[in-house]
Amino acid sequence: MMEQEWTRDYHAWAGTPPEVQPRFDLAVPRSACPQCSHPIAWYENIPVLSYVALGGKCSACKSPIGIRYPVVELVTALFFASAATHYGTSVTTVAWCTFSSLLIALFLIDLDTQLLPDDLNYLLLWLGISIALLGWSIPLASSLYGAIFGYLSLWSVTKLYYLISGKVGMGNGDFKLLAALGAWFGVEYLFALILLSSLVGSVIGGLLLVSGKLANKDIPIAFGPFLAGAGLVAMLVGPANLQQWAPFAFPLGAQLH
Ligand SMILES: [Zn+2]
Numbered sequence: 001m002m003e004q005e006w007t008r009d010y011h012a013w014a015g016t017p018p019e020v021q022p023r024f025d026l027a028v029p030r031s032a033c034p035q036c037s038h039p040i041a042w043y044e045n046i047p048v049l050s051y052v053a054l055g056g057k058c059s060a061c062k063s064p065i066g067i068r069y070p071v072v073e074l075v076t077a078l079f080f081a082s083a084a085t086h087y088g089t090s091v092t093t094v095a096w097c098t099f100s101s102l103l104i105a106l107f108l109i110d111l112d113t114q115l116l117p118d119d120l121n122y123l124l125l126w127l128g129i130s131i132a133l134l135g136w137s138i139p140l141a142s143s144l145y146g147a148i149f150g151y152l153s154l155w156s157v158t159k160l161y162y163l164i165s166g167k168v169g170m171g172n173g174d175f176k177l178l179a180a181l182g183a184w185f186g187v188e189y190l191f192a193l194i195l196l197s198s199l200v201g202s203v204i205g206g207l208l209l210v211s212g213k214l215a216n217k218d219i220p221i222a223f224g225p226f227l228a229g230a231g232l233v234a235m236l237v238g239p240a241n242l243q244q245w246a247p248f249a250f251p252l253g254a255q256l257h
Contacts, residue, residue: 001024001025001026002117002119004021004024007019007021008021031045033058033060033061033063035058035061035063036058036060036061036063038058038059038060038061044059047070047073047076047077048070048073048074048077051065051069051070051073052070072104072108075104076100076101076104078236079097079100079101079104079232079235079236080097080100082100082235082236082238083096083097083099083100083235086238090136091136092131092136092137095127095131095136095137096235098127099124099127099128099184099231099235100232100235102120102123102124102127103124103228103231103232103235104228104232105120106120106121106124106177106224106228107224107225107228107229107232110173110222110224110225110228111222111225114222114224115173116171116173116174116176116177116224117173118173118176121173121176121177121180122176122180124177124180124183124184125147125176125179125180125183128143128146128147128180128181128182128183128184129143129144129147129183132144132183137184138185138186139186142186142187142188143182143183143184143186144183145182145186145187146179146181146182146183146184146185146186146187146188146189146190147179147180147182147183148179148182149182149187149190150175150178150179150180150181150182150183150187150190150193151175151176151178151179151182153178153190153194154170154174154175154178155175157169157170158170158174158175170223171222171223171224173224174223174224174227177224177227177228178190178193178194178227181193181227181230181231181234184231185231185234185239187252188250188252188253189234189239189242189250191249191250191251191252192234192242192246192249192250193227193230193231193234194230195246195249196229196230196233196234196249197223197226197227197229197230198226199230199233200225200226200229200230200233201221201223201226201229204221204225204226204229205221208221
């Protein structure tokens with residue numbers, strides 16, 4: 001959908017006639033097997049259960065269904081359960097379920113494409129500020145300062161690095177993502193989130209090195225997955241536990257969640 005939008009934007013900008021694009025959105029076309037185009041019935045589309053029932057194969061052509069589908073579904077369920085454990089039966093739980101869905105999507109999209117789409121980053125940012133405004137999470141000021149300093153901290157480091165080295169170390173998407181995380185956790189958590197993203201980066205980088213997928217150490221890796229991973233780890237651990245277990249990561253003091 002976003003690629004179609006980029007093509008339309010390009011033609012509008014270049015003043016060239018737009019291409020004819022088939023309708024492609026969340027409703028149309030219906031999900032289909034990428035191998036044989038067999039339309040997927042609703043009962044073949046139930047998270048995890050359908051994958052198990054179908055034995056991991058398309059019901060029509062028997063080609064294998066990617067393991068990524070049930071894994072993403074299971075991981076999402078784990079985060080939903082974690083939100084329910086931390087916040088019980090409340091609207092805050094629903095908010096954090098949305099948070100984890102968006103971050104899992106951002107994590108995987110950035111790993112695949114090195115892009116953090118604005119559509120998801122801004123949605124995450126505005127939702128974080130909105131739920132603070134509604135009184136469902138942290139004080140509004142903490143959320144707003146989190147967004148502002150989340151953006152500015154990475155932006156200024158990247159500008160400085162560019163002045164010194166002439167290389168662009170991080171993209172705009174990374175600034176927006178840390179701004180969004182700041183809006184959800186509050187300004188007090190920014191330092192802890194940056195520390196956590198370095199930790200997540202070391203683990204992912206180490207795994208890539210060990211698995212041989214990172215043969216050339218000079219290949220740039222996107223920072224977005226580490227930031228998204230940090231947000232997910234912080235949510236899983238629970239903001240309150242994070243303060244308790246790693247007080248050194250809270251030089252500004254802490255805001256109770
Ligand atoms: Zn098929």
